[in-house]
Amino acid sequence: MAKESYDDLIFQLGDLARxxxxxxxxxxxxxxxxxxxxxxxVARRDELAAFEQEMNDEDAAYQAFLDEQxxxxxxxxxxxxxxxxxxxxxDGKVKDLRKTLATKRAELRYAADGLIKLEAKIxxxxxxxxxxxxIDVARTNLKKNRLTQMRLGREVEDLDERLSTALTPxxxxxxxxGILAHxxxxxxxxxxxxxxxxxxxxxxxxxxxxxxxxxxxxxxxDYLDQALFLLGEDVYAQRIADAQLAAFYPRxxxxx
Numbered sequence: 001m002a003k004e005s006y007d008d009l010i011f012q013l014g015d016l017a018r019x020x021x022x023x024x025x026x027x028x029x030x031x032x033x034x035x036x037x038x039x040x041x042v043a044r045r046d047e048l049a050a051f052e053q054e055m056n057d058e059d060a061a062y063q064a065f066l067d068e069q070x071x072x073x074x075x076x077x078x079x080x081x082x083x084x085x086x087x088x089x090x091d092g093k094v095k096d097l098r099k100t101l102a103t104k105r106a107e108l109r110y111a112a113d114g115l116i117k118l119e120a121k122i123x124x125x126x127x128x129x130x131x132x133x134x135i136d137v138a139r140t141n142l143k144k145n146r147l148t149q150m151r152l153g154r155e156v157e158d159l160d161e162r163l164s165t166a167l168t169p170x171x172x173x174x175x176x177x178g179i180l181a182h183x184x185x186x187x188x189x190x191x192x193x194x195x196x197x198x199x200x201x202x203x204x205x206x207x208x209x210x211x212x213x214x215x216x217x218x219x220x221x222d223y224l225d226q227a228l229f230l231l232g233e234d235v236y237a238q239r240i241a242d243a244q245l246a247a248f249y250p251r252x253x254x255x256x
């Protein structure tokens with residue numbers, strides 16, 4: 001018969017002692033370490049479950065948004081087809097404007113991302129106490145980038161207003177229902193783009209939080225295992241009187 005592992009037996013003894021000894025006068029003080037370790041495991045698992053639920057909720061909310069858009073599109077697309085000639089005429093007039101607006105929106109997003117990265121870089125430079133002159137240069141660039149972002153923001157607002165005006169038919173204009181339906185479809189495209197970006201950003205954040213918490217859960221579980229092992233060693237060293245625990249003592253004697 002193969003010799004039993006001392007470490008395995010000690011761990012099993014500690015695990016059994018966790019169930020047998022709480023509240024008893026002969027309970028070792030090392031039991032307190034087990035209680036605290038268990039609380040940490042439960043807390044980390046609860047946090048992990050909350051983030052996993054948040055990810056599920058975000059997925060469900062995004063899918064609901066897509067479903068609502070698809071349902072709304074059905075009627076709008078039918079109206080656009082009905083007034084196709086009027087819609088094609090107005091769409092030809094705003095085609096270049098839409099391209100310019102799309103370009104400026106992309107530039108604005110890029111500028112916003114660059115601003116966030118530069119702010120983080122400056123914070124890191126200040127934290128690591130880098131040369132003051134380098135920090136001043138970075139702050140000057142930050143001010144310039146903020147002004148650029150503000151100008152781009154105003155340009156996008158102006159282009160948005162111009163496009164909205166161009167897609168708003170005059171009272172009594174033939175095909176106005178089709179033009180308004182087309183306008184709404186374009187608005188929905190913009191809404192979908194923004195919502196997708198928000199969804200991807202939030203999912204990435206939650207995914208990173210989950211990855212971090214999974215590591216913390218593993219660390220907490222490892223610490224709990226260590227606490228149970230130490231409890232087992234205390235119980236064995238004291239040979240605490242308990243019929244089920246005592247069955248381990250001769251096995252541990254032989255395993256040493």
